[in-house]
Amino acid sequence: MALVLSEDAQLVRDQALDFFREKSPILALRKLRDSADPTGFSRELWREMADLGWTGFLVSEDAGGSGFGMVGLGQVLEAAGRTLAASPLISTALIGASALDIAGTPAQKSAYLTSLLSGDTITALASEEGSHHNPAAVAATARPSADGWVLDGRKTFVLDGHVATLLIVSARTAAGITLFLVPAATQGVTITRRLMADSRNAALVTLANVHLPAGALLGTDGGGTALLDRLLDRARVGLAAEMLGSACEAFDRTVQYLKDRKQFGVPIGSFQALKHRAAVLFAEIEVTRSAVLAALTALDEGAADAAALASLAKAKANATLNLASSEGVQMHGGIGMTDEHEIGFFLKRSRVAEITFGSTGFHRDRYAALNGY
Amino acid sequence: MALVLSEDAQLVRDQALDFFREKSPILALRKLRDSADPTGFSRELWREMADLGWTGFLVSEDAGGSGFGMVGLGQVLEAAGRTLAASPLISTALIGASALDIAGTPAQKSAYLTSLLSGDTITALASEEGSHHNPAAVAATARPSADGWVLDGRKTFVLDGHVATLLIVSARTAAGITLFLVPAATQGVTITRRLMADSRNAALVTLANVHLPAGALLGTDGGGTALLDRLLDRARVGLAAEMLGSACEAFDRTVQYLKDRKQFGVPIGSFQALKHRAAVLFAEIEVTRSAVLAALTALDEGAADAAALASLAKAKANATLNLASSEGVQMHGGIGMTDEHEIGFFLKRSRVAEITFGSTGFHRDRYAALNGY
């Protein structure tokens, strides 16, 4: 694999950078927050993103998408990360589209894909049950009924669950962990919005005696672990790309501040201790960029080491965004502590993104296991 | 407990600092190394240390010592660490004296204590069997015989074992881990010198069908785990005190070099990045000093948290000496890489001391366990 963007990917990247800079600067997130917007994102912008084809990047051409792939979607996510844009890109364009494209039956595809591509259907993955990422810890159950399945369980950290029309739920059957497509409006499904520190939303989803038709099964009975792994690896790398964008932006703003802010009669960027810390951060961002691009590419190519690269990318993105946002606030000094300044938004976003789809510790552990130690 | 040196301890400290500075500068270690001295230390100096009473600090007054305690011995060890002086202080004045004082029978005391106090008997603790510190991993066995015990086993990292006349050996009996006093000259004992990177010595000790009298048992049959723990906690804290001295000396030399060495027309100590790193190291040394003094004091007072403080002190000393020696070499630049300069001796000493009586990871684990998590 060559670690270099194709012309097409470069075009998507430029387009996405312009899009978010113009239509969804950090000010947009602030407004959603301060107006206590019940959805936490802009449906109008989401339709525009769908019109640009981003919802179809992971949907094959014969199903109505472009099949452009993870490298392309990664460019969009990185651009979104630059302005901390809140949207269902990951929950829907990445996870939902992948789930249907990879495992959906023709009936499922025809039921959901068109409206997902147009931006109408929003999906959410309901797999976590505890405080820490652990897709294998599934207590939710699905038992067979006369005409399908009955689900019970409690899901804790369902990203975009508060606006989703379709949930992808992991539950345990006799055969093992299995995924189901659950329309949010199904009886017995209760969705409670959870507002996070980054002004984005997750939901608590409870399933109480939820009756589903046989056609709600996604993939095979008991095949949920492998399918979830594939979906999650895409989500991890997509999120890592978004986090890379956020780290780059926090860094660029901090370097600019170092040049502008004067103390002791000189720009504070002339102090060597700050210079060295900035240079170290630059290096970390560069190696993170390589890890993210390699993981995106490996997923598109179906490479054998894609899972290890996914953990590598998420582990590096976690550490680098943590560092970039922490250094950003510290180097901005007092002004960085004010709500009025935007650098604090990166700090809040960083810690939520870190624990999403696996902390640094989780991915170090997984990387070691995948490499045989 | 008050974390302040008594007048007496201060006097010992000053005396020890003068002693090692005058009689055992780093040059002494270099000479021992370059002459391939078979013992690796100076017997003459060791007798002088005994004459100063240091071998008796942990021996009660009624047994011929001064009972001055760990705080006092810690001052001596810290001073020894400043000049990287190699001596049997830890193997004999600390571990051997403690073992006999705490657990020795009257017969054992009368057999060994006088010559230990005078510097004639050198003891060595033979407890490690693997590459990593683990006093609980004992494969060596002791089975009862008609008139005593028969020992078999292999001990890997016996500090000063190559010059010891008396070994303190851990072996497993039916009752559990048990300690034995084994004269080095006993038939079946083979001692092979192992030269370490810090120019000090450990030994590989093999015990093959070693017959011992009943009176060789130290403490109680099966009581070795608790006794070893006590001895090791003293050793950990004593070594931490020595390492603190080494860290202080490496740091002082580095700060002086920062003031003396000129590049770009100014002392390199005027560069802010180096200043900040030096200041961070200063802070780490200060908190390490407190941890070491608290642990020494707790051992003397038999405080309930002495074990936790021992792990705390060793963990901090490990990290701080590692940092002080690494930064020392880096800040000395090219000259620090030469054998002619003394700063490299601190680097070599640091890593050997780190793995002795438990690495940082070992003591973090133990600290957590002792604190209930």
Next chain:
Amino acid sequence: MSLAAFRTETRAWLQDNCPPLMRTPAPADETVWGGRNPTWKHPEQKLWMDRMAARGWTLPTFPKQYGGGGLSLEQAEILGEEMRALGCRAPLQGMGQTMLAPVLLEYGTEAQKQEHLPQIIRGEIRWCQGYSEPGAGSDLAGLQSRAVLQGDHFLVNGHKIWTSNAHYADKIFCLVRTDPTAKKHEGISFLLIDMAQPGVRARPIRLISGASVFCETFIENVQVPRENLLGELNKGWTIAKRLLEHERKSIGGIGDRAGGLANTPAWELAKLHAGEQDGRIADPALRQDIAAYAIDAAAFQLTRKRAADEAQAGRPPGPMSAMFKYYGTELNKRRYEMVLAAEGVQGVGWEGDDFSADELRWTREWLRSKANTIEGGTSEVQLNIIAKRVLGLPD
């Protein structure tokens, strides 16, 4: 009186006089700040403050003639131990006590001491600090607020920032430039300004944590009596630095403060959220990180104790306040990062019933902790101070 007798007597007095409610941990919103318009959640708060103030024990080592307790260091230590043993809340807190009072005692005229110290000790006046300015943060001496001496008063104009709780304070101690032609450290004076007059205005600043504990304070054409100058004219920088040492000490000890977290360490949260195995935190990496933090935190607390013990033993204290400020605040940030890491999803909530009150408070406190290494002199400034004053490294 022997120390033992003092201890016995003190214990008995505390037993008799500390109201039961004041022996419970104080939530953050029940701190007693005193002042002209004090707020009380419980009458016991005022009772406790008044009783302690009457003995001068709100500033126990200060001389009796100014209303202080007149205790020796040893006695004050015993008082502290007995208060901790009984779980007594601090009767009164604020910048008057911890920062201004020590420099008033050192640099004030007899009249100034007589006027201000009793008010501070009795909790009658709440002070705030007018140091930083928008253009003068780490470069504190670069301040531009002006005071011009006009006969018996100064005419003051200026713009201060990070004035903690200025919107609740009665008076502000202020650094102002009184000689614009002098070198920057030599034209600064230290003024005491009453805020209850036209021309003084405090505007709260909203922080990333959502709280507003700091203000911008605007001073426009305010007349300040000449006798409110502390120390000599244009010699305010010396006092300013001395006060900063007291501030550093109080911020460096930030991890000590009572509060929910002190009773709920990160390892308990880790067991709760990451699970427990054989009595251990189930996630070994999290466990090692928490132990590493706990070891550093314990070593730092032992260092504070060592410094106190050395002072008590009459050993000369080193110029260590910068080190305490640096290490204590960096540790406090790590502490909250540990809490977040332990809590997982529950550590990054903002609103809603699914998060406990503690969890939501800790998220805000985590954000608040980021200011610790900025306020009162950044970590970078502290490291500069250590390098220069302690290590003697050249400029």
Next chain:
Amino acid sequence: MSLAAFRTETRAWLQDNCPPLMRTPAPADETVWGGRNPTWKHPEQKLWMDRMAARGWTLPTFPKQYGGGGLSLEQAEILGEEMRALGCRAPLQGMGQTMLAPVLLEYGTEAQKQEHLPQIIRGEIRWCQGYSEPGAGSDLAGLQSRAVLQGDHFLVNGHKIWTSNAHYADKIFCLVRTDPTAKKHEGISFLLIDMAQPGVRARPIRLISGASVFCETFIENVQVPRENLLGELNKGWTIAKRLLEHERKSIGGIGDRAGGLANTPAWELAKLHAGEQDGRIADPALRQDIAAYAIDAAAFQLTRKRAADEAQAGRPPGPMSAMFKYYGTELNKRRYEMVLAAEGVQGVGWEGDDFSADELRWTREWLRSKANTIEGGTSEVQLNIIAKRVLGLPD
């Protein structure tokens, strides 16, 4: 010829021409340095070097008229891939190839290129680097060695340090001061000096690892022909900096070098010494540390690949050599620290039969690795360069 055809042909040629022994990993003491007095452990080493040199493949992308391979970047990449696939050793190494040759090509006169490049490519002359001086380490431009132009030659006097393997080298490329009155960067020239003459003396320096790979080199009243000046008089600094970029690249890639460790990663040693549980390293803290290192190391290797791929795709390369030098050398130090941590007692042995040859070698290599962040410009200098040239931060 198409790239595919080139690959096929190259593979066949390597199969036919690379001696079997040269397809095994090279121990450190079997590196081929060439020179006037080469040392061979095996005749295959010379055979392999000569065969590769005859095709110019010891410097594959250099022009054919100077003895180079004349390959495109893509072809050279293919050659590298095929050599790695077959496990071929490097036929020849040294500072002549990696550092001097590129600047000779860029700045040399036609005569200089004709003279020196073929000698380098054929392994006939071994070069060393005369840059640092005892008083000029990080401040390289502060050098004091002098060269005075006297008609058709320079008279050179100086004292160089850290001249790698100078005691084995035939020639030295040297920075000397030719105008002591000019500003420090403007009076420096770049000279090529033959060491086989009286007045040049190299004294090995014993290092903390026990090895002596560096020398002090003394140059006393040595005459150097004027035509051995590379570039213009007093304009040597530009060439010096350019050469440093090539040096940084080669040091930054230090973790790539084949050798025992490449085949014995830290995690294998950790399993061996700390034990194994369910296929995992039994010590969870050690395991996490090793994974953290391995992740950074992999991300760095991917970054080197990305830079190469971008160059090949014709994307403008950033000024990244300082970043590679910094990150690669810091990683290499961490790598050896990991090895020591994994080995425990076996990692800190110095002599004796109880330590394996690998264990003893790694201890020495651990010490040697400490020089990585000093030689070729310290990590601090690299960070200065990144801050200034990449980030544009002010002086």
